[in-house]
Amino acid sequence: MNTPILQMRGITKTFPGVKALQDVTLDVNRGEVHAICGENGAGKSTLMKVLSGVYPHNSFDGEILFENEPCNFSSISDSEKRGIVIIHQELALSPYLSIAENIYLGNEQATNGWVDWRKTNLEAAKLLARVGLDENPVTPVQHISVGKQQLVEIAKALSKEVKLLILDEPTAALNDEDSGHLLDLILHLKGQGVTSIIISHKLNEIRRVADAVTIIRDGKTIETLRLDEGQITQERIIRGMVGRDLESLYPDRQPNIGEEVLRIEDWSVRHPQDHSRMVVNNANLHVRKGEVVGLAGLMGAGRTELAMSVFGRTYGTATSGKVYKYGEEINTATVSDAIRHGIAYATEDRKHYGLNLIEDIKRNISLASLRKLAKRGFVDKNQETVVANGYRTSMNIKAPSVAAVTGKLSGGNQQKVVLSKWMFSDPDVLILDEPTRGIDVGAKYEIYTIIAKLAAEGKAVIVISSELPELLGICDRIYTLAAGHITGEVPIADATQETLMHYMTKEKE
The missing domain is CATH 3.40.50.300 (P-loop containing nucleotide triphosphate hydrolases)
Known part of the structure; x- marks a missing residue:
């Protein structure tokens, strides 16, 4: 019988006015691929940030056991020392540094206090071969595709002797070929004893690689499904995620x-x-x-x-x-x-071109149509709020108010703000x-x-x-x-x- 490498018990995380996680439980078995599913804003990424030390141990309630030992991580470096490495959806690579420099950034290969570049490039080449990436280690990261950058992130994780690899939406920005390569790599690493947690909205990918699926809804654990018990089906996952059947x-x-x-x-x-x-x-x-x-x-x-x-x-x-x-x-x-x-165009890159992430919902919705709100040459703030509230209701944008910062919304709600902006332009x-x-x-x-x-x-x-x-x-x-x-x-x-x-x-x- 498989033994758990990770146990999370009663995890509760609260932000001002919002309970993001409530008594969440998660068991991940050693050497398996464990998927976490849930709607945008369900708490998946928050749970992984708790696990990896992005949110330090004194900022949440609950207990984390890794390899049967209690963990109190105060930072990402603490979790990485234990072999827990997280790869976020927004890749954390420096575009101007080489592949090798990115892999060993913060973990430099030094000899007598100086960076040993020959060793750095040789070791990086070995890691690149391990993830199936045929690139020169001295190539600047900005010169390779997003799919290859994702593989560099995994090579970077392997350089830290990873035991538990966490991937947050790893294929969101990849084409089918790159996605297939990445999923094959996850299964290959599983064969080498690396345990993985994968967050993904792509149910076909989850069914391809996952041994178990934990569903989170509204910050709570709904259920864990297992492949060996025949429980992982698209219909079952959807019902758990949304709380109803999608006919x-x-x-x-x-x-x-x-x-x-x-x-x-x-x-x-x-x-x-x-x-x-x-x-x-x-x-x-x-x-x-x-x-x-x-x-x-x-x-x-x-x-x-x-x-x-x-x-x-x-x-x-x-x-x-x-x-x-x-x-x-x-x-x-x-x-x-x-x-x-x-003519209106809602871009594929909402974070860079579709929204002003540091502005509130109200301003983002009105941005393309300020002339419609003009009153004696100034924007009518009251009318702007009325319009934004109308779209917040009709589009079911989940936010406490239209004054909420857009960058703090989930991806689905950000997309609704983009659509609201262009719908208001009529x-x-x-x-x-x-x-x-x-x-x-x-x-x-x-x-x-x-x-x-x-x-x-x-x-x-x-x-x-x-x-x-x-x-x-x-x-x-x-x-x-x-x-x-x-x-x-x-x-x-x-x-x-x-x-x-x-x-x-x-x-x-």
């Missing part, structure tokens, strides 16, 4: 599609640095009133670049082509022009780029419901997503892109994952 992952919708709203013709965009490289090449597409149109493509296909270049030319150079709205050509050369013509065309990335299944359903509501109100909606089941579940038509070219246009009645993948990997004829 369908996508809301029912009866499309009422009208006239053409937006048409893009012969649209081409060159790379902002390498002007010889065509990122979007002669793209043509249209979207009608009340229609949800999907854009599918593999990483690097040009989906985001197409959207950003149409929305105020915020990506690329030497952009050419025409944009029509209701049959008349319009100018979208700046963001202000695009907004003025009723656009005719709404482009949503990865609208459900990094959010849980319950919040996803709420976002899908919002999209369906926008279409029912006559908005033309374009959804960019890396998840093909998502596009198949919410769209009326799907365009596919490959290497900057639109390679297919598939009505939903004819669309399957196999059909879309065929077009997504098709070379332009």
Whole structure:
């Protein structure tokens, strides 16, 4: 019988006005992969920060036993000395340092008081081989992909003789290939005796690697499911996470599609640095009133670049082509022009481009439409609060008030603030780029419901997503892109994952 390497008992963590964790219990067996599931804001990351010493032992109630010994961690360095290493969703690498320097930062390989660079690079190379990363250790981290950076983080953890590896949403920003590689690595490390805890919203990944799943809801432990007892099913996990059965992952919708709203013709965009490289090449597409149109493509296909270049030319150079709205050509050369013509773009990177994280909910919602709140040249603060409260209620944004700092919200609630901002601008065309990335299944359903509501109100909606089941579940038509070219246009009645993948990997004829 497996023995627990970790036991957490009665963990309670309180922030001002909020009880984030309440009497949480967690047992993790040695040599297993243990998943933690829950909606955004359920307390998953908070629990792991308690375990790793981000929140010191005197800041919470409860007991932690690691290898049957009580632990009172005051910092991350304390937990790392015991072999507990956490990799946060936001990677903690210095882009300007080399891979080897990042791996041994704070744990330098020294000889006679000086950093031994030869030893540093040799040992780093061994760790990179162990995680399956074929890169020169002296390569600056900024020159490798996010997927490879995730592997560098794991190599860094291995350099600390990790016994328990904690990964918080490790595949949230990765494509399918990189995600598959990372999951294979977790299983490989399991074979070498490394115990892992993985937090993820991707239930298919959890079912692929997890030996056990603990579900947390509203800061409380709901249940722990075990693979060897046949308990880990998507339906069981969803029911535990949201407290109810989701009869369908996508809301029912009866499309009422009208006239053409937006048409893009012969649209081409060159790379902002390498002007010889065509990122979007002669793209043509249209979207009608009340229609949800999907854009599918593999990483690097040009989906985001197409959207950003149409929305105020915020990506690329030497952009050419025409944009029509209701049959008349319009100018979208700046963001202000695009907004003025009723086009909104919700970016895939909400933390960097979609929100001001140090501002409150109220200001974020009003930011794109301050003219609507102007009164004698000043923003009407009372009306701004009224508008924000309206969206807080209608969008079910979980926050104590609209004065809450946006950066402290969960990912799903941040996404609702982004959508509220653009809904307040009252656009005719709404482009949503990865609208459900990094959010849980319950919040996803709420976002899908919002999209369906926008279409029912006559908005033309374009959804960019890396998840093909998502596009198949919410769209009326799907365009596919490959290497900057639109390679297919598939009505939903004819669309399957196999059909879309065929077009997504098709070379332009």
